Amino acid sequence: MTERARHPILRLRSGRAISLLLIFVSGFFLLAIPAAASPVLDSITPTATAYTPPTPTMYLVTLTPTPTLAPTPTFDVSRLDKPIVDEPPSQLDEGLLVYWGVCMACHGDTGQGLTDAWRDSFGEDRDCWTSKCHASNHPPQGFEFPRLVPSLSDKGTLLRFVNAEQLYQYNLANMPWWDPGSLTKEKALAVTAYLLKMNGKLPEGVTLTAANGQFIPIQYTVMEPPAQSNLWKYLLAGALILSGIGIGLQSVQPHAGKRPSFILHLHPPTIPALQARFRYTLGAGGLAVFLCIILLVTGLLEMFYYIPSTERAAATIQEITFLVPYGGLVRNLHFWSAQALVVVAAIHLLRVVFTGAYAKPRRFNYILGLGLFVIVLLLDFTGYVLRWDEGIRWALIAGTNLLGSVPKIGEGLVRFVSGNLEPGPAMLIRFYAWHLFGLAILGGILMIWHLFRVRRDGGIAATRVERIGNPPDEESAPTRISRAELLRREAITMLVAGGILLLISTFLPAPIEQPMSSTLVSLAESRAPWFFLWVQELLKVGDPFLWGVATPLIVVLLLGLIPYVFPRVDESEIGRWLPRSGRAAQLFLATLLVTIITLTILATR
Amino acid sequence: MRPLPRRSFLKLLTNSLLTFSGALGLGGLARFFSFQADPPPPKEFDIGPAMNYPQGSVTVLLQIPATLRHTSKGFIAVSMKCTHLGCTVEKPGETFECPCHGSRFDEFGKVTRGPATRDLPQLEVIETEDGNLIVRAS
Ligand code: FES
Numbered sequence: 001m002t003e004r005a006r007h008p009i010l011r012l013r014s015g016r017a018i019s020l021l022l023i024f025v026s027g028f029f030l031l032a033i034p035a036a037a038s039p040v041l042d043s044i045t046p047t048a049t050a051y052t053p054p055t056p057t058m059y060l061v062t063l064t065p066t067p068t069l070a071p072t073p074t075f076d077v078s079r080l081d082k083p084i085v086d087e088p089p090s091q092l093d094e095g096l097l098v099y100w101g102v103c104m105a106c107h108g109d110t111g112q113g114l115t116d117a118w119r120d121s122f123g124e125d126r127d128c129w130t131s132k133c134h135a136s137n138h139p140p141q142g143f144e145f146p147r148l149v150p151s152l153s154d155k156g157t158l159l160r161f162v163n164a165e166q167l168y169q170y171n172l173a174n175m176p177w178w179d180p181g182s183l184t185k186e187k188a189l190a191v192t193a194y195l196l197k198m199n200g201k202l203p204e205g206v207t208l209t210a211a212n213g214q215f216i217p218i219q220y221t222v223m224e225p226p227a228q229s230n231l232w233k234y235l236l237a238g239a240l241i242l243s244g245i246g247i248g249l250q251s252v253q254p255h256a257g258k259r260p261s262f263i264l265h266l267h268p269p270t271i272p273a274l275q276a277r278f279r280y281t282l283g284a285g286g287l288a289v290f291l292c293i294i295l296l297v298t299g300l301l302e303m304f305y306y307i308p309s310t311e312r313a314a315a316t317i318q319e320i321t322f323l324v325p326y327g328g329l330v331r332n333l334h335f336w337s338a339q340a341l342v343v344v345a346a347i348h349l350l351r352v353v354f355t356g357a358y359a360k361p362r363r364f365n366y367i368l369g370l371g372l373f374v375i376v377l378l379l380d381f382t383g384y385v386l387r388w389d390e391g392i393r394w395a396l397i398a399g400t401n402l403l404g405s406v407p408k409i410g411e412g413l414v415r416f417v418s419g420n421l422e423p424g425p426a427m428l429i430r431f432y433a434w435h436l437f438g439l440a441i442l443g444g445i446l447m448i449w450h451l452f453r454v455r456r457d458g459g460i461a462a463t464r465v466e467r468i469g470n471p472p473d474e475e476s477a478p479t480r481i482s483r484a485e486l487l488r489r490e491a492i493t494m495l496v497a498g499g500i501l502l503l504i505s506t507f508l509p510a511p512i513e514q515p516m517s518s519t520l521v522s523l524a525e526s527r528a529p530w531f532f533l534w535v536q537e538l539l540k541v542g543d544p545f546l547w548g549v550a551t552p553l554i555v556v557l558l559l560g561l562i563p564y565v566f567p568r569v570d571e572s573e574i575g576r577w578l579p580r581s582g583r584a585a586q587l588f589l590a591t592l593l594v595t596i597i598t599l600t601i602l603a604t605r
Numbered sequence: 606m607r608p609l610p611r612r613s614f615l616k617l618l619t620n621s622l623l624t625f626s627g628a629l630g631l632g633g634l635a636r637f638f639s640f641q642a643d644p645p646p647p648k649e650f651d652i653g654p655a656m657n658y659p660q661g662s663v664t665v666l667l668q669i670p671a672t673l674r675h676t677s678k679g680f681i682a683v684s685m686k687c688t689h690l691g692c693t694v695e696k697p698g699e700t701f702e703c704p705c706h707g708s709r710f711d712e713f714g715k716v717t718r719g720p721a722t723r724d725l726p727q728l729e730v731i732e733t734e735d736g737n738l739i740v741r742a743s
């Protein structure tokens with residue numbers, strides 16, 4: 001390794017000291033910050049009582065604080081009067097009566113929950129769990145009475161129910177607390193309708209029936225982001241991650257008297273300096289590997305929380321984003337790395353064609369790379385579907401129907417790819433399986449193969465002849481660089497790219513929308529994900545199969561044919577940008593690129 | 606014809622057996638993937654008493670999705686599932702517009718602009734004895 005190439009910061013010792021310091025400082029802060037203010041965690045922390053009521057875990061539920069004796073109970077007792085309703089009572093009136101008779105004692109007359117103010121209405125039995133009323137036929141500590149009763153009317157209270165059907169079933173089976181299952185079906189329906197009304201979820205003039213419940217969406221919102229901002233926590237975590245990477249990379253550097261480390265071993269002992277110039281490779285291949293590693297790690301972390309069911313998928317993504325400590329950072333990193341991977345892979349492809357590096361003996365590896373690119377696009381699409389919120393609905397429906405438009409085998413193809421013709425549990429779990437298993441594993445295998453072939457083919461394409469009369473800056477450079485130097489360059493690229501990604505992920509949240517409801521709402525986003533916008537634009541032209549399936553396939557095919565159709569680039573020109581003998585291929589790819597970009601821009605209008 | 610040497614015959618045999626079992630395996634895999642795990646979507650929708658939809662009314666029934674009109678000639682239900690690729694069409698006024706690739710349909714579902722080529726189908730509306738309306742999605 002040459003001395004010239006070393007920047008002081010990257011000098012091993014000082015670098016390590018700085019990273020350690022960073023870890024120390026940020027670790028200190030991270031520990032000092034109180035745990036993320038997660039409503040779930042706060043709300044279900046019960047006070048020490050003999051009995052813990054079966055309070056369902058709800059989001060954004062406000063619960064009453066520990067009961068304390070209020071000095072002067074003042075309560076307008078007329079609030080307890082039986083409500084007067086029209087004859088014959090409507091469903092909502094009946095619901096009100098049920099609520100008054102069954103639910104009100106605990107949940108309050110306005111659905112406020114068992115607040116101190118509401119307990120005042122009980123007069124001297126205000127603290128009936130200590131006043132020992134009914135103690136003769138109840139446990140010694142008094143009348144069994146839940147101390148924590150969720151409010152029913154707060155924003156987001158009903159969020160864990162996807163639709164009215166679920167709320168109805170829940171009430172039917174679990175309420176009232178002291179005698180679950182005692183409500184008749186009619187009463188449960190009526191009181192569910194009343195609860196929906198209370199939360200503004202009942203459409204005007206609708207009578208709730210057992211049949212239409214699933215078409216009345218409840219969970220229809222995106223959680224409020226936590227009040228206190230996560231920005232600086234994310235930034236600190238980012239610093240920690242970066243220094244972690246830094247230290248990790250330093251420890252694999254060669255040490256005198258030690259055998260080379262595993263990571264070092266993955267690199268050839270030396271490579272020609274000409275192959276490692278950044279302005280030649282743009283670092284795209286290496287960056288793609290780095291992004292894949294980030295995607296793998298963040299994806300694994302997300303797996304710990306994500307539940308791939310139609311009811312819970314979007315909700316768990318909201319949990320990851322808003323409630324799980326640092327979950328937002330993890331999800332944003334996963335999202336932005338995935339987007340970046342598409343761009344980086346495209347740049348890599350462009351570089352290879354624009355430098356004429358696709359020719360024999362790298363022809364096969366070119367095809368492998370193209371396959372990887374397609375897999376990346378599919379992974380991005382399947383991952384996007386896993387959100388299962390309103391933002392992906394039309395892309396999913398149009399996408400699966402597009403497959404179905406293939407003549408003859410269309411329906412079978414849809415079945416194979418997405419498990420069912422209509423969005424539903426079967427479709428979600430299949431996309432999940434593709435994303436995490438089918439595509440990810442295939443992609444991983446292809447990636448290793450691709451990397452292996454690079455070495456097998458004698459490194460990346462660069463001229464074998466030392467050119468005479470090199471430009472001055474190349475003259476001083478060594479003709480070969482050691483793997484330590486290569487690793488150092490990789491490290492710099494990784495740290496810079498990682499830093500940029502972390503910044504983006506801190507400040508730009510990944511898109512999220514309200515969970516997909518069973519009712520088809522027309523406010524859904526109607527655009528395809530950005531990398532398929534050009535296909536969406538093509539679809540406006542005409543026949544779906546011709547323009548939506550055949551054309552993109554032909555594009556891939558044409559890309560694959562490049563090394564077979566276009567002449568080999570002249571040996572003397574290999575390893576340079578835009579070799580003259582490769583003009584045809586360059587022109588072809590440029591035209592394709594411009595067309596796709598134009599279509600994409602047209603689609604965003 | 607010269608008899609096949611023993612070697613070549615055995616080789617041919619093993620190869621064809623291998624091919625055969627491979628094909629069987631692929632077939633099994635295809636069968637494995639063909640199972641339909643979810644029930645098909647409902648075909649009939651009970652939309653309640655007919656008197657809820659008075660003469661002259663136009664109702665959007667999002668659960669089907671369809672638009673129900675009560676005209677002088679009876680009920681007409683027009684499906685709102687785009688015939689192009691299945692997005693639900695929007696109904697900004699009388700006519701239908703698809704948000705996905707911009708197909709347009711008139712109020713009775715006739716295509717007025719592509720890429721869709723088929724009209725939005727009219728769905729059968731049946732009145733039951735107790736006066737409820739049933740819409741049949743095909
Ligand atoms: S799905 Fe309606 S125009 Fe394509």
